[in-house]
Amino acid sequence: MARKTFFCIDAHTCGNPVRLVAGGGPELHGANMSEKRQHFLREYDWIRKGLMFEPRGHDMMSGSILYPPQDPANDVAVLYIETSGCLPMCGHGTIGTVTIALEEGLITPKVPGQLRLETPAGLVLVSYRQEGQKIKSVKLTNIPAYLDSENLAVECPELGPLRVDVAYGGNFYAIVDPQENFQGLQAYPADKLISWSRVLRQLLNEQYTFVHPENPTIQGLSHILWAGDPLDPSSTARNAVFYGDKAIDRSPCGTGTSARMAQWYAKGKLKPGQEFIHESIIGSIFKGTIEEETTVAGRPAIRPGIEGWAIITGHNTIFFDDEDPYVHGFQV
Ligand code: PYC
Numbered sequence: 001m002a003r004k005t006f007f008c009i010d011a012h013t014c015g016n017p018v019r020l021v022a023g024g025g026p027e028l029h030g031a032n033m034s035e036k037r038q039h040f041l042r043e044y045d046w047i048r049k050g051l052m053f054e055p056r057g058h059d060m061m062s063g064s065i066l067y068p069p070q071d072p073a074n075d076v077a078v079l080y081i082e083t084s085g086c087l088p089m090c091g092h093g094t095i096g097t098v099t100i101a102l103e104e105g106l107i108t109p110k111v112p113g114q115l116r117l118e119t120p121a122g123l124v125l126v127s128y129r130q131e132g133q134k135i136k137s138v139k140l141t142n143i144p145a146y147l148d149s150e151n152l153a154v155e156c157p158e159l160g161p162l163r164v165d166v167a168y169g170g171n172f173y174a175i176v177d178p179q180e181n182f183q184g185l186q187a188y189p190a191d192k193l194i195s196w197s198r199v200l201r202q203l204l205n206e207q208y209t210f211v212h213p214e215n216p217t218i219q220g221l222s223h224i225l226w227a228g229d230p231l232d233p234s235s236t237a238r239n240a241v242f243y244g245d246k247a248i249d250r251s252p253c254g255t256g257t258s259a260r261m262a263q264w265y266a267k268g269k270l271k272p273g274q275e276f277i278h279e280s281i282i283g284s285i286f287k288g289t290i291e292e293e294t295t296v297a298g299r300p301a302i303r304p305g306i307e308g309w310a311i312i313t314g315h316n317t318i319f320f321d322d323e324d325p326y327v328h329g330f331q332v
Pocket of ligand 1: 062089090091092093243249251252253254255256
């Protein structure tokens, strides 16, 4: 019998899972995390599937693997793994990964209270608030986020014709704002949003092309963000972000919040100095800020600040046993 062991530490960020692989991850080659992500996708995607899908994971499972940074000025490099794939960037994953790595002593910050993270999408800066051993909050300054396309037409089952904007916040998001045929996420059950999302994502990818202008390995629309009224009137907005095949993010989604802030910024609805309080489907909250105004290939862009918290739920030693027919997971 052959068995491969992964030493994982599980947490959740504002309700959404984060499984950090602290031991057992593969050695990756490449000049940066984007190239290492390509190496992982070519040779090791079975590790992602085994750790994320049933029977070891579930529809919402998401995680990360830590690597030494390429640039010695940085603290750590992160590869994101999820049921949806190997993401260029993940906000809730970053908040959970940083919380786990600091509380469990996996990294020692060069500057206390701050971290510099190499991600496949680019450099992410982190500040955090610590009380004793506990990390109370993590704020990331994300890669530049921008509005990619506006008012794209797409036919949604049951709802009919919809118009969506697509924005990039580390992944490409189709943002479905309330409109004639869509009353806001609060008007529909989650299973409807999930089944419509699968169709919308496929149609949008068939009808349009989404490629990051500075990194063509980042391509394709992976997420659908359904917008709606906040539960708490003091929040700015609420969202339900669909990913993978059956997941709705339980956190407000860091890259989704970044994409939505970029959309609002491009439309003049969000200005530097204003807070963007984003609620998830379960009412958990990320605080968004504009940390910098910038450009991406000549388009107006922002570096969003995203602040949230995470809690460690346990240590999890996971085996891949060669005799297990489901060693690489399954989906139903
Ligand atoms: O927080 O960026 C995020 C995220 C992406 C997919 C699920 N969560």
